[in-house]
Amino acid sequence: MSAIYIWLVDLSRVNLDSVSNIGLITAVGPLFFVALAFLTVGFCTTLLLTPNRPLLVAQSVVLVMILYGTPALVEPLARFSTAWLHAGFADYIASTGRTIPSLDARFNWPGFFGLAALATRATGLGSAVAFLQWAPIFLLGLYVVAVYSIASIATQTNEVRWLAVWLFVAADWVGQDYFSPQGLAYFLYLATMLTVLAFFCLGGPSVVSIPVPSTSRLTAWLGRISPEEGKGQAANARTRALLVAVLLAIYAVIVLSHQLTPLAVIAGVGALVIVGRCRLRSLPIVLTVGLASWVAYGATAYWTGHLSNLFGSAGHVGESVSENLGQRVRGNASRLFVLDIRLGFTLAVVLVASVGYIRRLQAHRGDLSFAVLAVSPFPVLIAQTYGGEALLRAYFFALPFLALFAAFAIVPAGGFNRKSAMIAFCALMVMFPLFFLSRYGNERFDMVTREEHAGIEWLLDHAPPGSRLIPLASEVPWGYRKLDQFDNYPTNERQVLADPAKAARLLDTGPPEGSYLLMTRGQEAFGELTQDLPPHWASDMASTLLRTGRYRVAYRNGDALILTRLSDRSEG
Amino acid sequence: MGNRLILNPVLSAGLGAAVLVTLLAGVQTTAVRLPAVLLFLLIGPGAIIVRAAFGRVAEQWDLPLVATLVFSISITVDTVSAQAMVFVHEWRPITAVALMAGVCTLTSLPLLARRSSRSLQPHMARIWRHQG
Numbered sequence: 001m002s003a004i005y006i007w008l009v010d011l012s013r014v015n016l017d018s019v020s021n022i023g024l025i026t027a028v029g030p031l032f033f034v035a036l037a038f039l040t041v042g043f044c045t046t047l048l049l050t051p052n053r054p055l056l057v058a059q060s061v062v063l064v065m066i067l068y069g070t071p072a073l074v075e076p077l078a079r080f081s082t083a084w085l086h087a088g089f090a091d092y093i094a095s096t097g098r099t100i101p102s103l104d105a106r107f108n109w110p111g112f113f114g115l116a117a118l119a120t121r122a123t124g125l126g127s128a129v130a131f132l133q134w135a136p137i138f139l140l141g142l143y144v145v146a147v148y149s150i151a152s153i154a155t156q157t158n159e160v161r162w163l164a165v166w167l168f169v170a171a172d173w174v175g176q177d178y179f180s181p182q183g184l185a186y187f188l189y190l191a192t193m194l195t196v197l198a199f200f201c202l203g204g205p206s207v208v209s210i211p212v213p214s215t216s217r218l219t220a221w222l223g224r225i226s227p228e229e230g231k232g233q234a235a236n237a238r239t240r241a242l243l244v245a246v247l248l249a250i251y252a253v254i255v256l257s258h259q260l261t262p263l264a265v266i267a268g269v270g271a272l273v274i275v276g277r278c279r280l281r282s283l284p285i286v287l288t289v290g291l292a293s294w295v296a297y298g299a300t301a302y303w304t305g306h307l308s309n310l311f312g313s314a315g316h317v318g319e320s321v322s323e324n325l326g327q328r329v330r331g332n333a334s335r336l337f338v339l340d341i342r343l344g345f346t347l348a349v350v351l352v353a354s355v356g357y358i359r360r361l362q363a364h365r366g367d368l369s370f371a372v373l374a375v376s377p378f379p380v381l382i383a384q385t386y387g388g389e390a391l392l393r394a395y396f397f398a399l400p401f402l403a404l405f406a407a408f409a410i411v412p413a414g415g416f417n418r419k420s421a422m423i424a425f426c427a428l429m430v431m432f433p434l435f436f437l438s439r440y441g442n443e444r445f446d447m448v449t450r451e452e453h454a455g456i457e458w459l460l461d462h463a464p465p466g467s468r469l470i471p472l473a474s475e476v477p478w479g480y481r482k483l484d485q486f487d488n489y490p491t492n493e494r495q496v497l498a499d500p501a502k503a504a505r506l507l508d509t510g511p512p513e514g515s516y517l518l519m520t521r522g523q524e525a526f527g528e529l530t531q532d533l534p535p536h537w538a539s540d541m542a543s544t545l546l547r548t549g550r551y552r553v554a555y556r557n558g559d560a561l562i563l564t565r566l567s568d569r570s571e572g
Numbered sequence: 573m574g575n576r577l578i579l580n581p582v583l584s585a586g587l588g589a590a591v592l593v594t595l596l597a598g599v600q601t602t603a604v605r606l607p608a609v610l611l612f613l614l615i616g617p618g619a620i621i622v623r624a625a626f627g628r629v630a631e632q633w634d635l636p637l638v639a640t641l642v643f644s645i646s647i648t649v650d651t652v653s654a655q656a657m658v659f660v661h662e663w664r665p666i667t668a669v670a671l672m673a674g675v676c677t678l679t680s681l682p683l684l685a686r687r688s689s690r691s692l693q694p695h696m697a698r699i700w701r702h703q704g
Contacts, residue, residue, distance in 0.1 A: 111651050118654035119613060123606045142643055149636040184647065191644035198637055242625045250644050253651045 003039035006031055007066050014074045019447060021334030021529060024071065024440035025433065032070075033432060039063060040428050043166065044421040051158040060144060060162070063169055067435065068136045068177070077448040077477075078132030081522070083179045084448075085479035090116035090128035092483045100484055101301030108299035111257030112181035128179070129480055135179040139187065143177070144169065146190035147400045151407070153197050154370055159416035160407045163424055168403035170431040171349050173342065173438035174396045182393075185261035188254050190400060192247060192265055193373060196272065199243050200279045201369055244280065251287060255294045260390070262291045264377050264397045271376035277369045335529040338441035345434045346395055352427075353402040356409030363413045367405075374401035444525035448477045452520045455560025459516060462554070468510035472497045472523040472538055487511060496527040498537060500544040507551065507565055514564060517545070521559035618646030 010031035018027040043059045046052060071079050078084070089107060093099060094117035099107040107113070120128045147168045151161040177183045255262045266287045272278035331339070353374065360367050377397035380390055410427060411420050440446075456478045463469065465485040469478075473496045479488075487510070497503055507515045524538040534540075542561055545551050555562040619642050622630050630638055 111655065114654035115647070115651045118650065119610065122613070123609045125606070145636050145643070146640045149634065149640050152634055152636060188644055188647065191640050194637065194640055198633075236629070239626055239629050246621075246625075246641070246645060246648075249648050249652075253648045256651065256655070 003035045003042065003066075004062060006038060007035035010035060011070065011073055016074065016447070016449075019443050021332070021444060022338055022437060022441055023443040025436045027074070027443075028070065028436070032066075033429075036063075036066060036432050037429060039066070040425055043162075044425045047159045047162060047416055047424075048418065048421045051162070056162050060165060060169070061141075063166065064137060064140045064144065067169060067432070068140050069134075071440065071443075071447075072133045072137070075447055076450050077453055078129070078179075079443070079446045079448060080175075080178050081446075081448070081475050081477040083132045083135070084129065084477040086113070086116075086179050086181075087128040087132055088479040088481060088483045089113040090120060091481065093117035094121045094128070101299075103484060105259075105302045106181065108302040109181060109257055109259060111253055111255075112184050115184070116179070127480065132179045135183065136177045139177040139183045140169065140172075142187040143172075143190060143400075146187060146194055147403065149194050150190065150197065150370075150400055151404050153194070154367060154404055155408075157411065157415070159420075160404075160411050163407040163410060164400075164404045166428060167349075167406045167431070168400055170428055170435050171345070171403060171406075172396070172399060173345065173435050174392050174399075175439055176393070176396055181258040182261060185254050185258040186396070188250050188257075189261050189265055189268075189397065192250055192254070193268055193400075195243055195247055195250075196269060196278060196280070196283075197369055199240060201272075201277055247283075248286070248290075251290060255290055256298070260380070260393055262287065263380050264393075266291065267376040267380060268373050268397075271372040272369060275368055275372050277372070331530045332528065332532040335441075335532075338437060341434060341441070342438045345431075345438050349399075349402055349406060352409050353405035356405035356407065359413075360405070360408050367408075370401045370404055374398045374405065442529070444529060445473075445475045445522040447522070449521060449559045451557045451559035452522060453477065455518070455520060455555055455557060455562060458555045458560075459518060459562055463516050464513045466511055467514035467516060468506070470497070470503065470506050470510075470515065470517045472503075472517075472519055472541075473526045475522050475526045476518065476520065477522075478518075496523075496531050496533065498527055498531065498533055498541065500541045503541065504545060504548065504550070507545075507563070510565070516554065517551075517563040519561040519563070613646065613650050615642055615646055617649035618642035618644070621645050621649070 010029055013029060013031070014027050016027060020026040039059060039062055043056070043063075046055050046059065086106075089099075089104070089110075090113045093110065093113055099110045099113070101108045116128045116131065119131070125131075144165055148161055148165050151164040155161065176186060251262070251265060254265060266284055269278060269280070269287060270284040273281050273284055357367070357371055357374075375398070377394040380394055406427075410424050456476070459469065460478065460482050463486065465482075466487060468487045471478075471488075497506075503517055507517055519538045519542055524536070527533040527537055528535055539561075542563060545563060546553070550566060551563045552566050553561065554564040622638065622642050622645060630641075
């Protein structure tokens with residue numbers, strides 16, 4: 001209760017003008033971490049004295065609220081521009097019952113957007129935008145249940161299970177739990193892995209069986225089988241057959257919703273089969289056929305002409321790593337600091353998890369199934385660069401298993417004692433600031449202000465259909481309505497339109513309906529942080545363009561500026 | 573106990589019926605529809621399917637495992653139903669939810685009937701003994 005009180009007091013003092021180049025951490029203040037310290041003391045004490053489940057559930061809910069709910073409570077609108085675009089996809093389906101596969105690659109995987117459209121209209125909400133702010137809390141809630149279940153299969157020690165959940169929550173800085181297909185597909189990935197681990201690990205006949213060479217020697221070499229690992233849940237042949245049907249149905253939705261998650265599922269199940277831990281030896285083949293079928297028939301609009309995007313990077317590991325690390329790690333000094341923190345934090349989690357795995361090996365508990373699932377997402381890098389994000393995603397997929405081994409590193413074989421409670425407290429208290437820096441380090445451009453939104457609303461209301469809308473960077477929270485009515489100038493995620501001559505050319509060559517150059521606070525911050533552009537670079541560019549006498553200010557407020565050609569007349 | 577709560581067919585059928593009534597009564601207030609529909613979408617179909625397909629076995633599994641299965645099956649059923657919006661023009665999502673609720677309620681009727689007959693058996697046996 002004290003933690004909640006202190007947290008709420010801190011939230012009432014948050015000043016968003018204090019969000020700096022290293023993100024939200026400078027706006028929340030020290031009281032925020034005092035609240036987390038109180039909560040963590042309570043958590044460790046509960047584990048030490050009597051692991052009371054309702055109390056631990058309540059403490060975990062508060063943790064998720066503090067770490068993931070803070071932006072929703074202090075920021076005026078939902079953060080992260082991509083989430084707004086996803087709401088636009090959902091609303092387009094809700095209003096037309098159709099997708100536009102040629103408009104955006106994501107429309108070729110409409111599962112999540114269709115579901116969001118259904119939920120939006122069934123609940124009577126006007127737009128899926130209403131879901132954006134609280135989606136991370138909702139999704140984290142689902143993940144936590146699944147991660148606890150996975151930890152329950154690995155160990156009967158209650159303290160390790162709960163600690164694994166807390167470590168997962170504190171290390172999930174990647175931020176894929178926003179209103180997105182990958183956010184929901186990730187929960188289904190966890191459910192798939194959980195079902196395989198709980199019901200199809202070791203022994204017994206397979207429901208779908210194709211003989212494969214014995215892997216027992218490899219298994220013996222890779223690690224010993226722990227007693228818990230093969231325990232599983234009670235299930236007869238009929239139940240297992242039904243569970244396979246459930247698995248395939250869940251996988252179908254994953255395939256229908258997201259491009260990368262099916263690869264992680266195939267890699268995970270494939271790795272379990274290779275080390276002889278999965279009874280469903282032909283399952284990876286079935287899963288691969290399912291993925292190939294959707295790509296071949298359902299997503300033709302995407303891959304026709306984009307084959308090099310899909311397979312061009314296959315096997316080019318060096319290029320993939322360079323794109324995932326080298327090209328992402330750039331920007332001004334503050335940005336580089338945040339990126340270094342992210343990299344260091346990730347490596348630290350992997351390192352502590354490795355220590356945990358070594359400890360388990362020393363205790364003659366190999367936990368091979370969990371170890372291979374901690375490693376299996378990383379070979380995805382060989383197949384796809386995924387726009388330079390594959391490494392982040394691989395860490396995200398591995399995280400539940402890394403968190404489990406990290407918990408084993410903290411809790412000794414003899415059980416949870418005062419020393420381990422102290423280590424757990426210290427580890428979590430180190431992780432919380434790192435989490436905040438890593439996850440909310442981009443807040444200067446991830447945050448959406450009311451003024452920016454007002455500017456975008458004006459643009460969408462007044463620009464005639466067919467107009468060209470030109471952003472300075474990809475970080476624009478638009479696309480949530482009138483998705484298909486404008487000729488949006490495409491911007492690459494890592495490019496910024498900082499050249500006035502190029503901006504003028506784009507305005508001049510736009511369609512007769514009109515051309516609009518949109519400059520917002522978030523885009524300026526994006527250029528400053530990721531491209532090391534000088535402060536106020538966008539305002540300077542606007543002045544340069546206005547001095548030519550060929551353009552005029554169509555709209556202006558504190559955080560948004562819209563320029564258009566003198567000859568263009570806005571509707572409205 | 574916890575598993576029984578999630579899997580209880582009475583609860584699931586009640587949930588389905590509540591959504592049906594909410595929708596059929598034409599309640600337009602989002603404050604009423606939002607929690608009812610979201611709750612139903614999140615656990616309704618999953619609870620029914622887990623209860624119907626796995627029955628007593630599921631009651632022996634760990635609660636978080638059952639909860640994960642229920643949530644993931646619900647999301648799966650919802651998503652598959654929602655795809656009708658993409659492939660069938662003019663598909664009304666309200667109809668889709670009502671249809672799901674109806675199917676789930678109907679699915680749980682045999683379970684309800686079985687449970688009712690089981691719970692009635694001792695009572696009926698007493699009557700039969702008394703009668704003769």
